[in-house]
Amino acid sequence: MAVKQRMAAPKGDMPKQASSDKRETIIDAAFDLFRHYGYRRTSMEDIARAAGVAKGTLYLYFASKEELFEAIARMLAARMLKAIQEAIACDQPLEEQFLGVMDAKLGAVWRWIYSSPHAAELLDPQHQLPDDVFEEVDATFRSIIAKLIQKGVDSGELDLHAAGFTVESAAATLTTAAYGAEKAADEAEFRKTLANIVRITLRGLRA
Template identity: 35%
Template sequence: MGTDRLDEALDAAYDCLRRYGARRTTMDDIASAMGVSRSAVYQYVRGKDDAFRRLAGRLHEQALRQAREAVTADAPYAERLHGVLAAKLGLVLQLAGDSPHAAELLDGRTRLFGDICTSFTAELRELLTGLFTESGTVAGVTPAEAADICVALVVGLEGAPDPRSLLGPATDALATGLLGTAALRENA
């Protein structure tokens, strides 16, 4: 199976999802958007549910790749923390900005995407826990608790009027409160 053609099928599925939503999209819609016959689409995906699951997986994996790069960057801890949180927020804002239907790919309660969303959040939490384990946290806060606070912050920002502009100051406040000033200077 050609990766390029699979990507085309997933791109076509995303286009249809944005326009119609997961329920209303048909394999004929995906085939039409891809410019091939319906039977040709089945060479790349087993059906529309498979296409949407693969699409959700691809988008979440891209965000995780950005988060992993941020964690391993040669940068101060606060900057690395910002990069991880920006990857999560960026995914949400991209999908919500593209279409209300595209945001369906973020719904952890759905049968189709729930496990992908749950795994994404778990891996993000693991990356953050590792970062806080490496950097150290202020007394009374474990690395896992610090990671949970960060995830909760990003989830809260998702509904804010201008989340991108709030992410920087929010990350700075978190870094100061969770890492302490010694850790901020140490890796600078």
């Protein structure tokens, strides 16, 4: 997975590249094992073997098993943020945009976490994730959802007043309802359920 590059290093001044590679190699290997076997059942020994390095090497890049886990979480958060922001780039009908943003976030989580038989363990807050790891992701997500709702209100498509919601409470409710889709057993069901939830809730807010 990690490609060694000895040739192109003229002096001795560029070990960052290889190092960075090794760091990612480890993260990838660990994430893969965590998803397949869970946090507990994946030993540092396993990770080292899968990454093709010695056990001690892991501790050169991560202070502990827990910190390695956190690094994975941070990587996932970054990917989700990017996906969410890309989802509103294209111009589409309101419902499609809702669906797109939600799939960008929830779908990513689903594919990375919930599709694993050990989803629960991976989400256990025992792994004291620094509070801010997913905070930015959530904030961005909710603000975009709120913006879309506002857009619907402005265009007259939605009528929060009739339903007794504010933009904020509507955004919170839609978001939360959508979370339920993560219970899905497979990706097809996930997509269908998410679409149904978006459709039914938007109907509830329609003018």
